[in-house]
Amino acid sequence: SQIATWIPHRNDYLDALLAHEAPGLKQNTLKCQTVVHNDDGTTRACGTPSPTIRCRDCFSCQTIECVQCCLRRHKDLPFHRIEQWNGHYFKRTSLHGLGYKLHLCRFGAKCSNSTPGPRNFVVFHTNGHHRLRLIYCGCGTPVKSEQLLLFRLFPATTAEPRTAFTFDCLNTFHLLNLQGKLTLHDYYQAMIRMTDNMEPAPGIWRYHDAILAVREWRHLKMLKRAGRGNDPSGIRGTPVGGLAVECPACPHPGRNLPDNWETDLRRSWLYTQFIGVDACFKLKLRDRGFQDPALGDGLAYFVSDVQYKHHLKECTNVQDVEPCDAHHHAVSQMNTKNNNKKVLVTGLGAVVCARHSLMRKNAVADLTKGERQVTMDYIFWSTLADSNISMVVASYDIACSWSIHLMDRLRRNYADKLVQKFSRIGFIFMVPKVHLPSHGKKCRRLYDFQHQPHVGRTHGETIEQQWAHLGGVATSTVEMAPEGRRSALEDHMGNWNHVMKINMGKNMFWSLTEALNQSVKHRQLYEDLSSTFDEGTIQRWTGLIHAFERDKKAGKDPYAEPEQSQTYDQIRKRLEDEEKATEKDSESDGSTLQHDFSPSEYVQRALKLLDRQRAMTRDIATQQAEHHCTTADLQRKREVFRSDVRSLTKVAVLFMPCLALASEDEEVLPSTSRSIVHLPSSLVAAGLPLSGCVSGIVRAEEQMRTAEAADALEALCRMRRSYMGLIHKYKVNVFGSTSANTRSRAVLKGVGRKIHLLALKYRDARLALVALNPKGSWRDFLLELRDDDIRGPYPEEDEREGRREDSWIWRSRGRLVRQVLKLDGSVDGMRLSAEEELDETMLYMWAAARARFLRWQEEVHLLVEEMRRIIAFLHWQADSWLSKRGSRHGVVISFAADCYASRQADQCRALAASFVQRWAPLLKRTGHGEPWIHEYVSSLENTSLEDRDEEAVDEELVDAEDENEDGDQDEDQDVGRKNAVLDATDYSVYLTTD
Structure with a gap:
């Protein structure tokens, strides 16, 4: 190393x-x-x-x-x-100790009208604090704070400042705080120690000045990046939510949607707005009695605090709680969460973009108690207030309770204007995928993303990413003043949105790559499974799905896991009956054995002996037979089995004369597990010819082995369904007594043993077919059975539904001989028969496979449309910045504002260009993205980025053209123009630069 x-x-x-x-x-x-x-x-x-x-x-x-x-x-x-x-x-x-004086003259010379400043002016820089003797300029602006700002020194106060922080100091903390959640107190202490790590100098405690400077700095950066300095109306003209970084991939009419988006009904589902709603109780605020003014009330991500509190007082706080099958603390404790008088705010409620995890503007509010509906309603309607989208899919972990009377509460608590606006929007409510299993069957039927058309692979859990990101600042914001806390949280939300925005290039690339691959895979799996059923069955099942999608509350749910109709006692009794039948056969085979039966009868008896041999081999290996057989019982069974094998071997010589060449000692070996039951397939394995066998015995074994494999596969599917159904019904949902659990485990163990024996039976039958007819048509549906093929029909505990692949055993069963399926029919008449139950299982599996394929196919179309919207939004944003040039008056500030607008426009176009170059090869290769991708690729030739100096591009960064459509870096490519287009990572510096 x-x-x-x-x-x-x-x-x-x-x-x-x-x-x-x-x-x-x-x-x-x-x-x-x-x-x-x-x-x-x-x-x-x-x-x-x-x-x-x-x-x-x-x-x-x-x-x-x-x-x-x-x-x-x-x-x-x-x-x-x-x-x-x-x-x-x-x-x-220090320089101050050597007699250094800092002259604040704009032209680098000493001013003849200079005014001395404080003798011990303190400046905090990235390397510590410094005492300086300031000399103010007297020929320019008389305002001292403005003179300091001209030299990149941020004054702590506006009148007679005695402390300042360099822009580099504030920028460094800003980035460390956003990226690493470093607190200002720790950063300030580090600056003190960098100056003197042994003993801090007296009189340098300016921590409260730093708090004010950082808060003002954050606010100014948000204003600047939102273009308020370029707008003649200034800060007062900032619209509601105007400081938020918006998601470029979401639909924004007039910005990134086509002109005919409202009339294009075929593609209307692509313009759906996906949002996620949730609350977090980690982001609390203690009541310390602080009162501070708001710098931007309602101008970014939080709703206006004044209007929000007024709404809480005026509206009727009636909780329309719809009962859910499961218990949720968010519902039961919505009015009782805050029992601590020292806690002013119990948490946050928020709404995010459910597909891209960006915080929406005017979508955050403080919780004063629990997750009250009045708060969640307010942020939900506030963030949609200026949206003109006609369809909204909302994800909420308690959507089952919250959404039922949402429109009733809208009409009760909001103005008629908003009621009319939102009444024209179609709403679909879902429960996030990770939260859905904790709900009951009713909720899983109505609110499952996986079974909802036109949502792609949306999972609704993106808001949890926000909580994980913001949770890192919970320990510092809990002690802040209310407005300071909101400013700090909005700063982190804006940082998160910006990082997600500049990373959309690679995120979208990999998402589309995966969606394309998964779409092809699941399409093939769906078609293979569909081919095992007749056309009438497919049409009937498709009709059930369409009826369910039209009205999920009525009719049959094709996606519901079929109920297990057989109980433990029924399955235990069937297993006992099978064991008794096996023992009875073993007792009768030797006594009734005759030499005048047909080749097919001989094969049938030999296969029965093989079944007994597999079961006994299993018992010998575990040293324990079913029902705790004693060693004497096991020895008796072994002797009976070996006697039956000897008797059958005498008959085998009549059908396979080549066996007479073998000595009697070789016919029956001393170990039961190694006793040879002679069949034509065993002759092939021993290297003996089949030419001397009696006519018809080879064909009889091949046909019966095919039926045996088919029977084993059908029974294996049935037992797997029983096994998984029992686990779900008892092991997961029922917590009984110790004796009941012991019996349950015993039955499950018995079913598992049966599954193992069926797998051995299938493998033996297939090996025999390989020996008898290695190129037969049976190979099309009797595939090699591996251990990991024995799974299904339901997902395992750690298996994700969207990526689940059904085992081939379920796809092959439709091609098998169904007549060999003989199951116990002793169940109650009102329940499904075993054969019908297996068909119900296949409906569930087919519907789930169809849903997986369709969701991945929809995801491809959604991602391509989102890519187009991202590029269109960035170009709109660039044009918006360019339109701001010339808006300010005054020679100096107008020129500076125009320069900033040009830089921002250039960065927007550069980001769009890097995205296009990353996506274009993949989109063209797969036939997606036309015609817009061709339009934007052509526009790259005219981008202003080509005027940039190539030497200014960091050589460490990977350019978009350096990567092929698979994301790998190409070594041999034309570099004449690639350095002109920067990758999105170039713009991470946008977080802390001017």
């Missing part, structure tokens, strides 16, 4: 660290080597003897220079850390 190769060099590294503690040469032999410019333009070394000053932050940190050279060289580097040699070691000092 690399650390192992470094270990021998530790002393060398340690010595190198120690070397920085000394000047390098004896102090009395050193002279200042700093370059000085003469009046005639020549240069020379300063030459001042015994220099004592060095800078920790300059690259040439070992250079020792005199005081005058240090001050001259650091004229524009006021925040470097200085050390002075005292004859024994380098002691910390």
Whole structure:
């Protein structure tokens, strides 16, 4: 390992660290080597003897220079850390201690009208805090805070500031806080320790100034990136939610939807708005009595606090709770969550984009108690207030209770204008996939994404990503002032939205790649399963599904797992009857054996002996037979079996004369598990010819082996259905007494043993067919049975429904000989017969396979449409920025605002270009994305990015053209234009740059 190769060099590294503690040469032999410019333009070394000053932050940190050279060289580097040699070691000092003065003159020269500032002005930089002597300029703006801002110093106060924070300092904390959830207190303490790690300087506690500066900085960055500085109306003209980073993949009429989106009924489902609703009780707020003004009430992700509180007072808080089959704390505790008087806010309610995990604007509100419907209704309607979409799919973990009377509460608590608007929208309510299993059968019938048409692979759990992301700041925001907390949370929400936005290029690429592969796979699985049924059955089942989709509350649910009609006692009795029948056959076979029966009768008797042999081999291996047989019982069975084999072998010579060549000792081996039951297939395995066999016995074994394999496969499917049904019915849902659980485990063990024996029976029959007719037509449906093929018909506990692949045993059963299926029919007449029960299972499996295929197919179409919307939205955004140019008045600010608008427009087009170059090969290869992808690929030739200097592009970044459609990097490609289009990762710096 690399650390192992470094270990021998530790002393060398340690010595190198120690070397920085000394000047390098004896102090009395050193002279200042700093370059000085003469009046005639020549240069020379300063030459001042015994220099004592060095800078920790300059690259040439070992250079020792005199005081005058240090001050001259650091004229524009006021925040470097200085050390002075005292004859024994380098002691910390500062530019301020050397007499440095910072002149705030815009043109770099000393101002003749300068005004001295505070003698101990404190500036916090990324490397610690610094005391400075400020000299304000008197020929420009008289406002001191504005002078500081011109030099990238953010004042802590507006009047007579004595503390400032550099833009780099605020930017660094901003990014560390957003990325690593570093608290301001920890960052501030780190700056103090970077200045002096032994003893903080007295009078430098400016933590509360830092809190104000950070909050103001966050707000200003949101305003700037939202274009409020480019708008003549300024901050006061900010619309509701205008500071939010919106999802470019969601449908936005007038921005990224075609002109005919309302009339294109065939594709109307592609313009559905998917949203997720939920609450989080981790983001609490303690009541500390703080009162602070709001900087942007309702301008980003939170709803207006003033209007929200007014709504809570005015509306009727009637909880229309619809009972659910399962118990949910969100429902039962919606009014009793807050029992602590010291807690002002119990959590957050929010609405996100359910497909892309972006927080929606005006979609967040504080919870004062539990997950009350009045709060969740308010954020739901608020985020949809300015939406003109005609179809909304809403995901909520308690949608079964919340959605029932939602429109009634709308009419009761909201204005008629909103009622009319939302009455024109079609709503579909779903329960997130991970939360759905905790609901009852009724909810799974009505609110399952997997069985809802036109939703693709939407799972509704994206809001949990938001809670996981925001949970990292819960311990810091819980102590903040209310408005400061909202500002901090909105900042993190905006950061999350921006990161998700710039990563849509690769996320969409991999999502579409997976959807295309899964769509092909599940289409083939669905078609293979459908081919095992006749056309009439398919039409009948399809009609059931269409009827269910039209009205989920009425009729039969084709996706419901069939109820297990047989109980433990019934299955236990059937197993006991089968064991008794086997023992009876073993007792009668030897006594009734005659030499005058046909080849087919001989084969039938031999196969029965093989069944007994498999069962006894299993018992010998486990040293325990069914019903706890004693060793004597087992020995008796072995002797009876060996006697029957000897008797049958005497008859076998008549049908297979080649056996006479073998000695009698070889006919029956001493071990029961190795006793040979002679059949034509065993002759092939032993290398003996079949030519001498009696006519018809080879064909008889082949036909009976085919029927035996088919019978074993049908019985295996039946037993697997019983096994999984019993597990679901008893092991998962019932917690009985110890004796009841013991009996349940015993029955399950018996069913599992039966499944194992059926698998052995099938494998033996198939091996015999391979020996007898290796190229027969049986190979089309009697496939090799592996252990992992024995699964189904229902999903395992850790198996996801959308990616589940049914075993081939369920697809092959329709081709088998159904007449060999002989099941117990002793169940109650009102229940399904065993054959009908298996058909019900096949309906469930076929409907589930069809749903999986359709959802993946829909996902492909949704992803392609979302890709188009992303590119269209980014181009609209770029045009919007360009339209802002020339909006501001004043020479200086107008020019600066235009420059910023041009940069933002360029970044939007660059991001779109990188997405197009990443997606285009995949879309073209698979025949998707036309004609819009061709249009945008052509527009790349005209992008302004081609004017960029290639050297400005970071060589470490992977360009979009460097990747092929499979996401791999190509080595041999034309690089003439690729560096002009940057990958989305270039724009992560957008988080903290100006």
